Amino acid sequence: MLPYEALEAEARARLPEAVFDYYAGGAGDEATLVDNTAAWTRVRLRPRVLRDVSSVRTATELLGTPLASPVLVAPTAFHSLGHPEGELATARGTREAGSLLVLSSRASRKVEDVAAVAGPWWLQVxxxxxxxxxxxxxxxAxxxxxxxxxxxxxTPVVGRKRRDRGDAELPLPEEDFLANLEGLTRRELAEQASDATFVDIHWLRDLSGLPVLVKGVLxxxxxxxxxxxxxxxxxxxxHGGRQLDGAVSTADALPxxxxxxxxxxxxxxxxGVRTGRDVLRALALGARAVLVGRPVLWGLATGGADGVRGVxxxxxxxxxxxxxxxGVSDVSAVGPDLVAPNRPR
Structure with a gap:
């Protein structure tokens, strides 16, 4: 698999400019977008020595689901912009890698069709x-x-994207755009109700009988x-630097x-998670797992399901x-001692 920068460059070469910018862009001046990646490199590691690492285990479990590693697929919209099979390819590649897919409400393939080819999956709502x-x-779902x-x-309102050209330039058929949410306008599809509150966690839990995680907490x-x-x-x-520009990086907010x-x-x-070192840093700061979005999109654009699995x-x-x-033989043994105190900001 290509290094992230090379993979991104190949995806850029293959995708229409408007699609690449839609996937890659951030809000405002893209300060948060850039800092998300840079912030992980500011976390200094304190490796252990003389530990037996002849066998290293990455398998973990999350809310009762066994996973090959603590790397999940983040929810991102409209995968058919990147590959003709859209989320069907993403789901297959994720399943084959032993990971878990968080399917976006703004998916370009129907929930039922994605579920039919997916491994374990959650729905973003x-x-x-x-x-x-x-x-x-x-x-x-x-x-x-x-x-x-x-x-x-x-997302009570949509952050203005620096590279946004508007939906008209995205080569997305109407049936893909409204695959799961017929009845909404393009604007309504992009944002939640402005009166949504913490009470809606109860509502969703009671409605579904499923665990509810909240995304966007800083x-x-x-x-x-x-x-x-x-x-x-x-x-x-x-939100991948796509909402409030100037918001704190996730590496800085995590502790x-x-x-x-x-x-x-x-x-x-x-x-901004791009490497195994970033995964290690996140676990050492207390995360149980990480989610990746853009790397998966670049894998999808360059190789379909195989590209997703490869990433x-x-x-x-x-x-x-x-x-x-x-000096760690199992992800369960990663602890805060692996991170240097008083890390520079």
Missing amino acids: YVFKDRGLTRALVQR VASGARALVLTGD RSDDARECLRHGASGLIVSN EVVEAVDNAVPVLVDG LDALREDTVRALALA
């Missing part, structure tokens, strides 16, 4: 202004075998409030959220190497 649309989608819901909490007070309202997990995320949760529920993190396999193998170099 928004609380739309018409809650009946959310209810119907959640019920379809439950019937199709979703194992959890991921409520995105950071603060300790929000973390505690999510727990109080029944969240089964949290995802530290700034605060982990401390607030105090092991009550699993904390996951996304944003996830490469990250797992790079995580094995990082663990071995840090």
Whole structure:
């Protein structure tokens, strides 16, 4: 598998410019987009020595689901822009890599069709202004075998993207655009209801009977409030730098959220994870797993299902190497001692 920069460059060469910019771009001046990746490199590691790392184990478990590694596929929209099979290819590649797919509500393939070829999967949801649309989608996901819901909490309005040309330039057929949410306009599809609150965690949990994780948490007070309202997990995320530009990087926000949760529920993190070293850093800072978005899109664009599997396999193998170099033989043994205190900011 190509290094991330080379993979991104190949995807750029293959995709229409408007599609690449839609996937790659961030909000505002893209300061948060850039800092998400840079922040992981500011985390300095303290490797152990003279440990037996002749065999290194990355397998883990999350909300009852066994996984080949602590690397999951983040929810991203409209995969048919990157490959003709869209989310069907992503689902197959994710399954073959032994990972878990978080399927976007804005997928370009129907939930039922993706579920038919997927391994374990969760559904990312928004609380739309018409809650009946959310209810119907959640019920379809439950019937199709979703194992959890991921409520995105950071999109009451849509952040303005620096590279946004508008939907008109995206080569996306209407049937792909509205694959799962017929009845919404393009604008409504992009954002949740502005009156969504923590109470909606209860609503989604009662509606589905599934665990509900909340994505977009960057603060300790929000973390505690999510727990109080029944969240089964949290995802530290700034929407890949696509919402509020200038928001704190996820690497910098992660320790605060982990401390607030105090092991009550699993904390996951996304944003800028590109290497096995980044995975190690996230685990050492207290995350149970990471999610990757753009790397998967580049794998999809360059190789379909095989490309997705290749990206996830490469990250797992790079995580094995990082663990071995840090003197750790099992991801379950990663602890805060592996991170240098008072890391520079």
